[in-house]
Amino acid sequence: MSTSATSQPPAGSPQTGTPRRRSSVRGLIVTSILMTVVLMVGTGIIYPLVMTGLAQVLFHDHANGSLIKNARGQVVGSSLIGQNFTKPQYFHPRLSAAGKGYDATSSGGSNLGPTNKVLIKNTIAQANLIRKENNLPANYPLPADAVSTSASGLDPDISPAYADLQVPRVAKARGLSQATVLALVKKYTDGRTLGILGEPRVRVLQLNIALDNTKK
Numbered sequence: 001m002s003t004s005a006t007s008q009p010p011a012g013s014p015q016t017g018t019p020r021r022r023s024s025v026r027g028l029i030v031t032s033i034l035m036t037v038v039l040m041v042g043t044g045i046i047y048p049l050v051m052t053g054l055a056q057v058l059f060h061d062h063a064n065g066s067l068i069k070n071a072r073g074q075v076v077g078s079s080l081i082g083q084n085f086t087k088p089q090y091f092h093p094r095l096s097a098a099g100k101g102y103d104a105t106s107s108g109g110s111n112l113g114p115t116n117k118v119l120i121k122n123t124i125a126q127a128n129l130i131r132k133e134n135n136l137p138a139n140y141p142l143p144a145d146a147v148s149t150s151a152s153g154l155d156p157d158i159s160p161a162y163a164d165l166q167v168p169r170v171a172k173a174r175g176l177s178q179a180t181v182l183a184l185v186k187k188y189t190d191g192r193t194l195g196i197l198g199e200p201r202v203r204v205l206q207l208n209i210a211l212d213n214t215k216k
Contacts, residue, residue: 098153
């Protein structure tokens with residue numbers, strides 16, 4: 001009996017399907033490269049450009065830092081970050097423990113507990129200073145934000161109660177009536193967010209700029 005000279009290798013031989021496997025691997029490599037390029041362009045270029053464009057159109061001020069300008073058009077700060085005012089003709093802000101004060105690169109509180117001796121000493125000293133600056137009785141109750149720092153150290157607002165107790169001092173220093181100053185405080189007081197969130201707050205920087213623009 002003769003055997004065929006062209007017999008086929010048994011099924012499962014290593015030679016079977018090798019070109020097909022190589023083609024499959026090349027296809028996977030090409031697909032992975034294309035997916036990488038598409039995702040890189042889509043999420044790294046197109047998406048940021050679209051979001052930036054929408055932000056500039058829909059939320060221009062917010063997207064650019066919520067900057068505040070004075071009457072001469074000069075940028076004097078941001079509505080998101082507090083500043084330190086110490087002169088008697090200005091409303092004073094909440095205390096800050098962020099760096100040397102209102103430092104956005106060192107945002108944070110004092111991290112002192114309620115029984116900490118340093119905190120107690122500083123709070124008493126601040127309370128005495130506020131009562132002295134505003135000609136208040138020694139036992140005059142002060143709002144919490146008048147003698148404490150915020151968690152961020154950057155709060156741009158104060159409570160209406162803290163603003164109200166400063167009105168006589170500011171009015172006297174500027175030669176304005178208390179009614180005029182109170183009207184400005186009310187103008188720059190924001191209510192609760194959506195009517196239920198947070199507490200009413202006074203925008204200190206905008207209020208002080210308005211005072212500078214008010215004639216006697």
